[in-house]
Amino acid sequence: MSNEIDVVRSSLPQAQRPDRSRRVDVGGIEVSVVEWGDEAAQPILLAHGGFDFAGTWDLFAPLLAERGFRVVAWDQRGHGDSDMAALYTWEADMRDAAHVIESLETDKPIPVLGHSKGGGMMNQLAEVLPHRVSAVINLDGIPNKRGFTNQIDRSDVNALAAELTGWLDHRRRAGQMNRRADTIEGLAERRQLMNPRLSMEWLQYLVTVGARCDDDGWRWKIDPTLRFGPSGAWRPEWAIPRLRGLHVPYLGVIGTVKEEMGWGTTPDEAFPILPEGAEFHALADTGHFVHIERPEYVAEMTVNFLGRVL
Amino acid sequence: MTTIFLDHVRSQLALHQLRNGKGNPLLILHGLGERSPSSVPGIVRGWNGPIFALDFTGHGASTVPVGGGYTCEALMSDADAVLAEIGPLTLLGYGLGGYVGLLLFGSRPTEINGLIIMDGPGLDGGGGRPTSPMLVRVSQSDLDGSAPDPWALAELASDVRPPSYAADHVRQIQVLSGMDTAVVVACLGRPEWLTATLESPVIVESDVTSALSTFSSI
Numbered sequence: 001m002s003n004e005i006d007v008v009r010s011s012l013p014q015a016q017r018p019d020r021s022r023r024v025d026v027g028g029i030e031v032s033v034v035e036w037g038d039e040a041a042q043p044i045l046l047a048h049g050g051f052d053f054a055g056t057w058d059l060f061a062p063l064l065a066e067r068g069f070r071v072v073a074w075d076q077r078g079h080g081d082s083d084m085a086a087l088y089t090w091e092a093d094m095r096d097a098a099h100v101i102e103s104l105e106t107d108k109p110i111p112v113l114g115h116s117k118g119g120g121m122m123n124q125l126a127e128v129l130p131h132r133v134s135a136v137i138n139l140d141g142i143p144n145k146r147g148f149t150n151q152i153d154r155s156d157v158n159a160l161a162a163e164l165t166g167w168l169d170h171r172r173r174a175g176q177m178n179r180r181a182d183t184i185e186g187l188a189e190r191r192q193l194m195n196p197r198l199s200m201e202w203l204q205y206l207v208t209v210g211a212r213c214d215d216d217g218w219r220w221k222i223d224p225t226l227r228f229g230p231s232g233a234w235r236p237e238w239a240i241p242r243l244r245g246l247h248v249p250y251l252g253v254i255g256t257v258k259e260e261m262g263w264g265t266t267p268d269e270a271f272p273i274l275p276e277g278a279e280f281h282a283l284a285d286t287g288h289f290v291h292i293e294r295p296e297y298v299a300e301m302t303v304n305f306l307g308r309v310l
Numbered sequence: 311m312t313t314i315f316l317d318h319v320r321s322q323l324a325l326h327q328l329r330n331g332k333g334n335p336l337l338i339l340h341g342l343g344e345r346s347p348s349s350v351p352g353i354v355r356g357w358n359g360p361i362f363a364l365d366f367t368g369h370g371a372s373t374v375p376v377g378g379g380y381t382c383e384a385l386m387s388d389a390d391a392v393l394a395e396i397g398p399l400t401l402l403g404y405g406l407g408g409y410v411g412l413l414l415f416g417s418r419p420t421e422i423n424g425l426i427i428m429d430g431p432g433l434d435g436g437g438g439r440p441t442s443p444m445l446v447r448v449s450q451s452d453l454d455g456s457a458p459d460p461w462a463l464a465e466l467a468s469d470v471r472p473p474s475y476a477a478d479h480v481r482q483i484q485v486l487s488g489m490d491t492a493v494v495v496a497c498l499g500r501p502e503w504l505t506a507t508l509e510s511p512v513i514v515e516s517d518v519t520s521a522l523s524t525f526s527s528i
Contacts, residue, residue: 028376028453077377086320086367087379091465095378095445128443154478157485164417164482171387172394174319225319232383233475238440 037065047118053080055209063299078223181217249309262288324371333359339407342432345370368459378461405430416479438502473506494521
């Protein structure tokens with residue numbers, strides 16, 4: 001089996017597994033923390049998106065590490081090698097992020113970078129712990145009033161009924177659920193349905209780091225009790241005035257090609273709500289995963305930005 | 311009283327049967343930090359059918375999970391596990407249980423035979439709109455695994471309950487339940503989310519005795 005992994009990973013020699021890993025107690029459950037680069041270098045915290053895991057940084061994080069950063073990422077609870085929890089909320093994920101920062105044992109504020117959901121989380125982290133954050137880099141996680149691309153119209157009674165009962169039906173089954181077992185190629189093909197712009201080489205690589213090999217095949221290491229929506233009482237527009245109110249150096253990057261997993265925020269929507277003095281880049285011909293589609297470009301932009309503001 | 315445990319997601323939920331009988335069941339949902347009553351409360355003695363009470367996750371005899379992460383939606387799914395077990399029923403919710411009951415009614419509008427909202431702990435939550443975000447923390451020394459879970463107390467006293475969100479659920483009840491009177495507001499408290507529901511013709515302000523009488527005959 002390790003041979004199979006070697007073959008898959010050899011097609012992407014530029015992707016690198018982390019140099020170190022450890023576990024951090026976040027209040028009874030543990031999250032997996034990984035690092036690339038010199039331990040004595042300037043730390044930067046990376047927050048992955050929903051239904052992703054720290055291994056999705058294997059292309060991007062080494063580029064920051066080789067440019068002189070200690071790159072720290074973690075698997076959010078229920079994702080990757082972190083423990084599964086009984087309950088999940090945005091607030092619990094925020095607490096976990098704070099625990100990971102505390103585990104670095106530095107009093108100095110650090111730059112934070114997040115993709116998608118992780119970008120939204122880092123926006124909030126800079127508000128709730130401003131003394132811990134020296135800069136924010138947000139990769140396609142800038143909010144808009146409409147919410148996610150696939151958000152339903154809640155005034156449509158039938159659509160809302162389907163969403164609400166669908167979520168409850170999922171919860172009724174969730175305790176007995178297991179993720180579907182498949183081959184590396186099969187899991188990669190399924191993930192490509194949601195991430196159509198990502199290459200099969202990359203998606204197969206992701207299987208080898210984000211799935212586990214059971215007797216009957218590979219399964220994603222993502223808690224099967226997790227499910228998209230409904231987002232409860234939370235409203236996307238709540239995040240907008242808060243973003244405007246951040247007072248840290250801020251780099252916003254969005255992809256301009258709309259995708260199922262993306263938020264669909266346009267440059268016209270993003271620009272007026274960014275913090276004062278923010279840098280903003282809308283990447284042409286790039287989808288939601290800006291750091292995977294254009295790792296060198298985004299890493300260079302990130303390092304140049306941090307060189308100016310830190 | 312007899313108690314059975316329902317396996318639900320990663321919790322075991324304690325469902326107490328306070329009274330046997332035939333007919334439309336009544337399910338009592340307790341308030342924040344509370345647990346189910348151990349016998350039939352005097353106020354519902356006039357109910358015709360069987361009477362049940364559920365301990366939410368982190369409360370009473372139900373599982374106290376580690377790491378927090380409570381939402382009213384997760385508690386709604388706790389109550390939905392009872393619906394899966396015993397079928398259509400009428401809800402009586404105290405405080406937090408009243409709000410959770412409204413969410414469940416809006417999500418399963420054809421399977422709930424009415425809801426009575428009573429005063430009790432956790433009726434307001436964190437109010438109708440978001441305030442300054444903060445990291446909710448609980449002292450490690452308080453986390454000894456006993457109920458009520460300190461994470462539940464902290465997180466379900468600070469969750470946002472927008473009036474529009476409650477109104478969305480009321481619209482589902484109004485359109486889909488087929489009931490003329492679906493929810494009886496029998497409490498004095500008027501958090502924003504509850505005030506918003508009162509605009510609907512299927513929601514009335516009344517007392518618990520007449521509410522029980524209305525729903526008992528279903």
